[in-house]
Amino acid sequence: MDFDRLLEIKNLYFNINGKDILKDINLTVKKGEILPIIGVNGTGKSTLASIIMGLSGYKPTRGRIIFKGEDITDLSVTARAKLGITLAWQIPANFEGIAVREYLSINNKMSPEEALNFVGLNPKSYMDRILDDSLSGGERKRIELASVLSIKPSLVILDEPDSGIDIASMDIILNVIHELKKNGSSVILVTHSKRMATIADKLVLMCNGNIVKKGDAKKIIKFFEHYCKSCGHIGKIDEGVLNEL
Amino acid sequence: MNYELDRITDIYNKLIGPTNELLDRNTGSIVINEDKVLSINEINGLHIEYNKITDGVEINIHVDADIRINDPVHLCVGMLPSEGRQVIRSRIYIHRNAYVKFLAHCIFQNAKHIEHIMDSEIYLEDSAEMIYKEEHFNSDDGEIYTYPKIIGEIGNNSRLSEEFKLIHGRAGNINIDYDIKQNEKSSCDIMTKIFGKKKDNIKIKESLYLNGPYASGTATSRVVLIDNAKSNVFGEIAGNAPYTRGHVDCQEVISDGDAYASATPKISVNNPLSQITHEASIGRVNKKELETLMAHGISKDEAIQLIVRGILR
Ligand SMILES: Nc1ncnc2c1ncn2[C@@H]1O[C@H](COP(=O)(O)OP(=O)(O)OP(=O)(O)O)[C@@H](O)[C@H]1O
Numbered sequence: 001m002d003f004d005r006l007l008e009i010k011n012l013y014f015n016i017n018g019k020d021i022l023k024d025i026n027l028t029v030k031k032g033e034i035l036p037i038i039g040v041n042g043t044g045k046s047t048l049a050s051i052i053m054g055l056s057g058y059k060p061t062r063g064r065i066i067f068k069g070e071d072i073t074d075l076s077v078t079a080r081a082k083l084g085i086t087l088a089w090q091i092p093a094n095f096e097g098i099a100v101r102e103y104l105s106i107n108n109k110m111s112p113e114e115a116l117n118f119v120g121l122n123p124k125s126y127m128d129r130i131l132d133d134s135l136s137g138g139e140r141k142r143i144e145l146a147s148v149l150s151i152k153p154s155l156v157i158l159d160e161p162d163s164g165i166d167i168a169s170m171d172i173i174l175n176v177i178h179e180l181k182k183n184g185s186s187v188i189l190v191t192h193s194k195r196m197a198t199i200a201d202k203l204v205l206m207c208n209g210n211i212v213k214k215g216d217a218k219k220i221i222k223f224f225e226h227y228c229k230s231c232g233h234i235g236k237i238d239e240g241v242l243n244e245l
Numbered sequence: 246m247n248y249e250l251d252r253i254t255d256i257y258n259k260l261i262g263p264t265n266e267l268l269d270r271n272t273g274s275i276v277i278n279e280d281k282v283l284s285i286n287e288i289n290g291l292h293i294e295y296n297k298i299t300d301g302v303e304i305n306i307h308v309d310a311d312i313r314i315n316d317p318v319h320l321c322v323g324m325l326p327s328e329g330r331q332v333i334r335s336r337i338y339i340h341r342n343a344y345v346k347f348l349a350h351c352i353f354q355n356a357k358h359i360e361h362i363m364d365s366e367i368y369l370e371d372s373a374e375m376i377y378k379e380e381h382f383n384s385d386d387g388e389i390y391t392y393p394k395i396i397g398e399i400g401n402n403s404r405l406s407e408e409f410k411l412i413h414g415r416a417g418n419i420n421i422d423y424d425i426k427q428n429e430k431s432s433c434d435i436m437t438k439i440f441g442k443k444k445d446n447i448k449i450k451e452s453l454y455l456n457g458p459y460a461s462g463t464a465t466s467r468v469v470l471i472d473n474a475k476s477n478v479f480g481e482i483a484g485n486a487p488y489t490r491g492h493v494d495c496q497e498v499i500s501d502g503d504a505y506a507s508a509t510p511k512i513s514v515n516n517p518l519s520q521i522t523h524e525a526s527i528g529r530v531n532k533k534e535l536e537t538l539m540a541h542g543i544s545k546d547e548a549i550q551l552i553v554r555g556i557l558r
Pocket residue numbers: 016021039040041042043044045046047048090
């Protein structure tokens with residue numbers, strides 16, 4: 001067994017109402033790897049994130065998910081989290097009556113104060129706030145990042161951590177990702193931001209439920225900007241162009 | 246010295262916390278068991294009169310004009326025997342420009358078959374403010390019939406904030422009925438939180454009448470049900486004057502079992518410049534909330550508990 005491989009997805013399909021949302025996904029994430037995933041809206045990035053986390057309604061139609069050498073395809077969300085996987089949603093859930101302090105104290109390996117400081121929120125002002133809709137969207141997303149940091153997972157899936165966050169605060173997210181890496185976590189980073197996507201050397205391009213390519217970040221982004229942005233179809237990519245990547 | 250007072254304060258100590266405030270000479274308070282007033286403490290600007298009535302006590306509370314009572318006034322009502330009927334008929338008058346906060350604790354720890362009737366009238370004169378928080382501590386099995394009723398009127402520029410909480414022990418049969426009239430620029434927020442178990446039967450009716458211009462109000466309820474508990478929630482706001490604003494918010498969560506819930510928000514407006522909104526939801530614990538907590542490594546049951554505790558907090 002290759003201990004360098006943290007997550008392996010093998011021949012994974014996901015089908016809803018006869019429609020293939022994900023098709024023959026094969027993907028490996030190494031220990032400590034930061035792996036950005038890019039792709040136009042509706043290509044299946046969040047679906048893949050949900051399947052890896054094991055959310056209800058997201059059981060693969062076919063294929064296996066292996067984590068730390070163990071087949072986790074049939075495990076519950078809790079069991080996966082206990083093995084070290086966590087997910088920060090594209091739009092995080094709100095909780096009526098749960099305070100930030102309490103939320104950041106669930107299985108935490110870092111103090112809530114430290115975690116808040118990391119995401120640029122003053123603990124004095126935020127610790128006793130409730131995680132309801134009185135928090136702005138950006139504040140809520142930062143708290144989600146703080147919670148991910150504080151549980152020190154082996155694998156974290158960040159689904160568009162930059163959406164709804166002002167450009168000036170982009171550095172905060174990048175810092176969080178570097179800190180995660182420093183702590184030994186692997187990161188799957190779903191993003192539409194070029195700056196985010198180029199945080200790693202390699203990235204994954206998804207199109208219409210497929211992984212088109214995993215490869216050199218700069219080349220793939222260039223390809224994406226040339227071909228994907230204006231592409232209406234989707235699915236077929238000129239093999240020649242693809243092979244140049 | 247007073248055996249019943251000792252027993253009530255003992256229970257208070259265990260369930261709620263230190264009794265020093267409850268018995269402090271500088272804090273307004275009244276302690277009642279069955280139909281007897283066990284202790285009473287008036288402070289500057291706070292007057293409490295009482296009379297014995299059939300099966301209970303009639304209380305009149307006045308807070309004088311321009312008086313600000315900073316420490317909460319404690320109302321502690323209990324039934325030490327396991328069976329019986331208790332009627333508390335209260336009238337609360339908050340005079341002009343006064344401020345007061347009441348903390349009411351109702352203790353029915355020994356209840357096997359108890360009927361508890363609370364008929365309240367609340368009057369706020371102009372520019373007054375009253376905060377009223379009531380929490381019930383029922384026994385875990387036993388039949389408790391609770392009838393909290395409030396008729397209220399809030400003067401111009403006045404503010405009433407009311408919260409009723411019954412999350413400890415069996416809710417039993419509870420029938421809440423609030424009717425509050427609001428005058429110009431007044432505001433009123435009422436909140437009811439109940440945890441229903443076994444065969445509990447919960448009825449909540451919260452009605453606000455925004456009769457004066459710029460009056461605003463919220464009628465909120467949070468009910469969590471398990472087992473065979475039942476709840477019917479009716480939240481009503483009527484915008485009867487220009488620039489009034491109101492919001493009815495009923496949320497019922499069935500977290501387990503064969504519980505039954507219904508919600509009926511009723512909003513009406515008879516002035517084009519009034520804006521009243523409502524939201525009502527009945528459902529299981531929100532899936533995304535649940536899975537977010539599970540993704541932090543806690544079990545489904547623990548996650549449900551945390552969410553339910555949050556809703557009822
Ligand atoms: N439960 C579902 N039922 C039906 N269709 C679904 C369901 N979940 C996802 N889809 C569809 O699957 C496709 C992929 O959705 P997904 O949310 O994974 O896209 P995405 O790549 O994350 O897009 P975005 O960049 O907009 O976030 C979309 O066409 C979506 O409508």
